[in-house]
Amino acid sequence: MNKICFILGLSFLFFQTNAQKSMAIQTSNLNLSKSNINRLIYPGTNFSSANAKNLLLELEKLHTTDQEKMKMWLTNNFRRFSNGSGEMKQIFVFSLRKFEDCTNCKKFCKGRCVQDPGADCVCISHSEPNLRTTDTSPAGFMVFLYANELDESKALEMSISVIQNIR
DSSP states (O other): OHHHHHHHHHHHHHHHHHHHHHTOEEEEOOOOSTTOOOEEEEETTTOOHHHHHHHHHHHHTTOOOOHHHHHHHHHHHHHHHSOSSOOOSEEEEEEEEEESSHHHHHHHOSSEEEEOTTSOEEEEEEOOTTOOOOOOSOEEEEEEEESSOOOHHHHHHHHHHHHHTOO
């Protein structure tokens, strides 16, 4: 009886661990140039890393910073890139701006400064369309796709956590 309970316990632990791994949130960026900071954060169950990169590449071809246009495009094209397992209930688009110095990031960022491993500091904020700026630091976007209902502040916290834990 003890052996059966032990085997059942191990089986449960194994399946629980594998289920949690498949639900992990992943990130993709193109790294085509030093100035490219665009990033996609997504559930690992919905996209392969190759499909995530293809989605991000297609999204960049739109050459838009308009958050609503990006959300509409993502809604209309999600199925083309997903592996068919589920839908996205939430799409968040944040603005990114890269700073070489974290002190400047903290001084000028209207959102949150994050140390991007292997890179500089990145300011993550709400998209601010149609604002003129004299800042010449590289700018981009971050798209966060999530399969469940989530508020924007929690999405931002999860995104920051993913970026900080990139290895």
